[in-house]
Amino acid sequence: MKQLSCFLLLLLFPLFAVAEPFSQPSLSGSLKSLILYSERLPHANEEGLFASQRLRLDFTAQLIERFDLDISLDQQLLWSDPASLVSLPQDSFNRVVDWEYSWNRGGRFETQLQLDRLSLAGEFVDIQWTVGRQAIGFGQISLFSPLDVIAPFAPDAIDVDVRPGVDALKVVRYFGLAGQVGGALVLGDEAKYNSYLLTLGENLGNLDLLVLLGSLRERPMFGFGLAGELGELGVKGELSWYRGREVGRVAGDLRDDFVIAALETWYRFDNGLVLLAEYLYNGAGSNVPAQYPQVATSAPLLEGLSFLLGRHYLLLGPSYEAHPLLTFGGLLIHNLQDRSSLLRPQLVVSLGDNLQLDLFWVFVFGKKPQPDPLFGLPVTRSEFGSIGDSGGLLIRWYF
Numbered sequence: 001m002k003q004l005s006c007f008l009l010l011l012l013f014p015l016f017a018v019a020e021p022f023s024q025p026s027l028s029g030s031l032k033s034l035i036l037y038s039e040r041l042p043h044a045n046e047e048g049l050f051a052s053q054r055l056r057l058d059f060t061a062q063l064i065e066r067f068d069l070d071i072s073l074d075q076q077l078l079w080s081d082p083a084s085l086v087s088l089p090q091d092s093f094n095r096v097v098d099w100e101y102s103w104n105r106g107g108r109f110e111t112q113l114q115l116d117r118l119s120l121a122g123e124f125v126d127i128q129w130t131v132g133r134q135a136i137g138f139g140q141i142s143l144f145s146p147l148d149v150i151a152p153f154a155p156d157a158i159d160v161d162v163r164p165g166v167d168a169l170k171v172v173r174y175f176g177l178a179g180q181v182g183g184a185l186v187l188g189d190e191a192k193y194n195s196y197l198l199t200l201g202e203n204l205g206n207l208d209l210l211v212l213l214g215s216l217r218e219r220p221m222f223g224f225g226l227a228g229e230l231g232e233l234g235v236k237g238e239l240s241w242y243r244g245r246e247v248g249r250v251a252g253d254l255r256d257d258f259v260i261a262a263l264e265t266w267y268r269f270d271n272g273l274v275l276l277a278e279y280l281y282n283g284a285g286s287n288v289p290a291q292y293p294q295v296a297t298s299a300p301l302l303e304g305l306s307f308l309l310g311r312h313y314l315l316l317g318p319s320y321e322a323h324p325l326l327t328f329g330g331l332l333i334h335n336l337q338d339r340s341s342l343l344r345p346q347l348v349v350s351l352g353d354n355l356q357l358d359l360f361w362v363f364v365f366g367k368k369p370q371p372d373p374l375f376g377l378p379v380t381r382s383e384f385g386s387i388g389d390s391g392g393l394l395i396r397w398y399f
Contacts, residue, residue, distance in 0.1 A: 023061065023062045023065060024062050025059070026058075026059070027059050028057075028058050028398070028399060030396060031054070031055050031056075031397045031399075032052075032054045032395065032396045032397075033053055033054075033394070033395045034051065034052040034054075034158070034159070034392065034394045035050075035393055036049070036050055036390060036392035037390060037391060038085070038387075038390040040389075048080070048081065048085040050080035050086045051079045051080075052076060052078050052079075052086075053076070054075070054076045054077075055075045055076075056072060056073070056074045056116075057072065057073045058070075058071075058072045066122060067120050067122045068120070068122065070117050070118070070121070070134070071117055071118055072115070073114070073115060074114050074116045075111070075112070075113050076088065076112050077110070078109070078110045078111070079109050080110075083107055083108045087105065088102050091189060092151070092164065092189070093189060093303055094166035094167065094186055094187070094193070094195075095133070095165075095166060095188075095189060096167045096187035096189060097167055099114060099133075100115075101113050115133065116162075116164065116165045117133055117135075117165050118132050118165075119131060126173055127172070127173045128172050128173070128174075129169070129170065129172075130168075130171075131168075131169045133165040133167050133168075134165055134166065135151075135162075135163040136168055136186065138210070138223070139210070140208070140225060141225075141264045141278065143262075143278045143315045143317050143331075144280055144315065145262070146238045146239060146260040146262050147212055147238045149195075149223070149305060150166055150168075150184075150186055150195070151165075151166055151304065152304055152305075155308070155315060155333060156342060158360065167186070167187045168184055169184070169185045170182065170183070170185075171183055172199075176202070178201070179203070180199070180202075181199070181200050183196075183197065183199065184196075184199070193217045193218075194215075195214070195215060196215045197213070197216065198212070199212050206229070208226065209224075209226050210223075210224070210225040210226070211223070212225075216242065217245070218245050219245045222240070222241050223238065223240040225238040226238075232267065233267050234265065234267070236263070236264045236265075237264075238261065239259060239261040240259065241257065242258055242259075243257050244258065246299065251302055252298065254284070254294070254298050259283040260280075260281065260283055261280075261281045262279065262280045262281070264279075265277050271320075272320060272321055273318060274320070275316070275317070275318045276315075276316065276317035277317075278313075278315040278316075279312075279313070279314060280312075281313075282311055282313065283311070284298065284300035284305060284306040285306065286309065286310065286311065287310070287311050289310075289367075289383070290380060290381075292380045293380060310337055310338060311337060313334060313336060314333075315332065315333055315334075316330075316334075317330070324350070325349065325350040326347070326348070328345075328346070328347060329346040329347075330343070330344060330345045331343070333384075335384070338366065338381070339366070340365060340366025340367065340383045340384040340385050341364070341365045341366065341384060342363075342364055343362070343363045343364075344361065345360065346358060355395075355396070355397050355398075357393065357394070357395050357396075358393060360391055360392065361390075361391035363389050364385070364387055365384065366382030366383060366385030366386075367385045368381070368386065369381060
């Protein structure tokens with residue numbers, strides 16, 4: 001049934017642009033090709049190579065001149081050598097309806113078709129609402145936002161153009177010059193993964209404030225964020241507190257409660273160089289490198305609340321436009337405790353209208369694992385020391 005529904009959606013998708021009673025229809029999309037080479041796989045001495053081809057179609061229209069319709073299909077093809085290097089995304093915790101179908105999962109060639117958007121939006125008594133599969137994001141910090149709790153991107157993600165869709169009902173009412181109050185019900189594939197969140201935002205004295213509270217997949221949580229300027233220096237701060245769920249169990253939280261917080265600054269130099277700098281406290285991680293494997297299998301990382309294993313980090317994100325067609329950028333993630341680092345210089349080249357090439361290489365620094373003197377098993381001594389350098393290219397075409 002899942003295969004049939006996805007196939008029918010793929011067949012019917014081109015008809016939406018001309019079907020009635022839609023008005024102001026728009027059909028767009030993208031085609032992306034990513035190739036990545038790794039010199040050494042984690043806990044192994046072999047190299048790896050994978051390629052990803054991704055086609056996305058986006059359709060938007062007004063329905064009966066009152067509601068906005070948003071539909072997106074996403075088709076991804078993966079090839080990897082060895083086959084275990086990468087795999088298709090697992091079923092999302094934030095989707096109650098299974099509109100994904102995968103072929104040959106676990107093989108060298110894998111492909112997946114999914115319905116990534118299917119939402120209806122409108123307005124009722126000054127309240128804007130959206131229901132269905134949609135993108136939901138909170139927080140304003142660029143490198144890694146502690147308030148982006150629903151479907152966040154990893155801090156080292158290359159392609160962050162499109163946020164994954166989640167099954168949700170979202171409402172918001174705007175008031176004053178910049179105030180807003182809203183809420184979101186995000187459904188999960190199981191009842192324990194449902195989330196109920198309230199948001200409140202306001203601008204006070206050129207300072208943007210955001211409050212987020214409720215239950216995130218059965219975790220009581222509270223978040224707070226602010227964004228403003230100190231002269232020419234942009235400053236953003238965010239904090240999220242969580243009550244642990246299934247603490248101490250397999251794939252549960254590690255602590256009764258934990259905090260993820262960050263402070264980010266932004267500055268543009270006279271020569272055009274833009275620098276983002278962030279300090280991140282990751283309460284879902286550990287101070288002890290030997291506990292990193294346990295952190296990697298805990299709920300915050302499995303659910304995407306965190307992507308890092310340690311506690312204290314410095315993140316840097318510089319960018320410089322040397323030419324309208326050429327931009328130099330980069331990313332540094334430095335674990336302040338085990339002193340391991342990930343450094344990724346990046347070159348962005350505009351090849352034409354709506355055609356972009358990203359070239360990048362990832363250097364990793366840190367202590368390599370050592371065999372346990374009693375059992376001979378490798379013991380982790382740093383976060384980035386167990387992986388090798390890697391690099392590749394990403395070509396994006398938008399239409």
